Amino acid sequence: MSLPRYAARRLLLGLAQILAVTALVFVLTEALPGDAAVVLAGDTPDPERIERIRRELGLDRPAPVRYADWLLGLLRGDLGSSLTAGRPVTGFLADAGGPTVQLAAITLLLLVPLAVAVGVVAAVREGRLLDRALTSVGIGLYSVPEFALAVMLVALFALRLGWFPPTAVGVGPNLLAQPAVLVLPLLVLLARPICSISRLVRAGMIDALRSDYVRHALRLGLSVRRVRLAHALPNAVAPAVQQLARTTDWLLGGVIAVEAVFVIPGLGTSLVSAVSARDIPVIQGLALVFAATTVTVNLVADVVAFRLAPRAGGAT
């Protein structure tokens, strides 16, 4: 199949997936006990007042009508307004998206070269001391949950040694304004993907180095370095690209634990508070962002993998 046809087919499928996700999220949110009116009433659940809040918020209309309204708004580019705060949902997404996108982007920028370098070095030294050391550290680090790692890093580097601030409290939406607050969250976010991606690169690289075409290239007298980087590496990273796509999803999910420990008001925190407030328009807006990101990132990853190693991507 040609690349443009492949991409077009995937794009249409992606749009259908996004629509399906928003419908599913709407149904699931409806299925949660209580609605925004009940949550807003809190510990004074005066039934009459709950009814009034419901009317004020338009929650007395049937669910399909409300979903259809939301879809119509979406076609006009209007994501609606928060039920509890009354402000437009797009503002919520912009505010919470800033820190999460910054964190995710910097993590990816550091992650790709680091993970590839670690994987290639380990593969080239397969079975030697360095390889075994990297493998043990990688597996050890991979098994520590983000949350535990975060708490330990804060206790040691922020509270005990005082090298970095313990939280991002008081820093505005632009985390880059105070880069010191980024160090510990980035360490936590990098720890596990570095392990998984470098393992994949290492495995792919070892396979490639053993392959006939690499042996052939070496027989032709090309330099070892050139063979490794130009011939073996592209084949080795194809599976890693798809893992990278999954990592990006995970990063954009805000890594709720990291946002909670370091007080970073990103998309993950927003989603948690919107769900507990039963703030359907905000939940829907976030679902849309997450679904669109997932679809886009996976689409790009598949296309890249298709280009790098057509045998790997063509089957899907």
Add this chain to the structure above:
Amino acid sequence: MHSLNRRAFLGATAGLSAALLTGCGSGPATGTAATGGPRKGGRLRVAFAGGGAQETLDPHLSNLFVEASRSKAMFDKLADYGPDLSVRPRLAERWEADAGLTTWRVTLRQAGFHNGKPVRAADVLSSYARIADPARAFRAKTTLAVIDLKRSRAVDDRTVEFALKQPFAEFPNVLAAFGVFIVPEGTEDFTRPVGSGPFSFVSFEPGRSLLLKRNADYWEGAPHVDELQYLISNEESARVNALLGGQVDYAHDITATTARTYQGNDRLAVTRLTNSGMQAFAMKLDRAPFNDPGLREAMFLLADRGQLVDTVLAGAGQVGNDLFGRGYQYYAEEIPQRTRDLEKAKWLVEKAGAKGMKIQLDTSAAASGFVESASVFADQMRQAGLDVNVAMGNKDTYWKDILDKGSLCCFRSGAMPIETHFAQRLLSTSTVNVTKWKRPEFDALYTKAVSLADEKARRDVYAEMQRMQHAEGGYLVWGFADWLVATSPRVGGIADAPANTLDWARFDKVWLA
């Protein structure tokens, strides 16, 4: 469930941070700002749990503790509660009622809004009309229902005459109620709020930060600090870390475990706000099995209050006597404290034919300590021969769920006057009557009490009502929790006042050394 597990995990790891910190505990002798006098200047940074991007600055919509504190920094009420929940004048200089207690004349003090305009009677009436708007659903609406706003009027710019629908001696409680703030006439937009409070608005990022500055013209005197910044941090451990790391100066609502962990640490000082939260189990009186007064008495007697306070509140509180409002004005101190009598409880359970009876105890993560208190109390009930099953409910909808469902549940309440507790929860007409206590004679006593102008006479009737509650009521009040706030040693002037009262989370009287 996820967040609960996460919290439990945080609790377990708090010890780790503490262990790592103890090494630096050997600094200079503790010198707190509180020892010196008030100092001027600086930016006070306070950390609260927040409501995410859903937060609002509309003081009539205040719901969360952070919103209540922000409202009090920017706005004023006509009156507010002292540490014993008696009413103190604020924007109102004084008030007097006519002989029938149906017309109240309130005189405003000379005060101005942040935009330089004076606070007038028209602003008061318009604020109250906004809250009481029948088409809307503000929290304090039912509180203001006693006022007949159509017949109320501004006598002059500084005198308001309130006409009430019935005689009401406790009218000052209404002026001090939660969320009854005065805003300039006709205000609907609160993106840049204008109030008459000690601080004025600078900037706001919902869910992150609110920056305020000193109102030099505040009627009660300008605040000590130049700026006040509210920062949001939902995890308790993150608030404490931010405080230890010098990123904030005040952390609202910390756990007793944290307080104990950092005892003697010179980077953190803890203030206990005593009598802040009533902790109880609520039994429903209109259905089996607790429609049997004998079984209710058994429950009162089987409760080991000391054990509940020690384990659930980690010792940060006092035992309760099945009555709301320990330490508050009109609290019936003279009623003897109930103590555990397991033998008699067993006998009462047997007599009620309830031995081995299956009872469901509803709880949820809606308030801290609920789940723990349910499991401790379930054990105590089992010792008296009852078969208890603890049911975990949804934390977001808990209060609505327990209002009409089930027969026994965990309950808690913040501070309010005892009269308000009666009015909201114990009258036949109360909308949030969780225990379904509906007694015409109790209603009659309430009506009588609030029509008595004489405070002493009112006290006697309130005592009579509390004796009824103590003997036959559905609230098993086992304790009163202290609320704990942590501050950096630079901070002075933190008052010990129950949550929701005037001096709680009030920052114009706080200073930085």
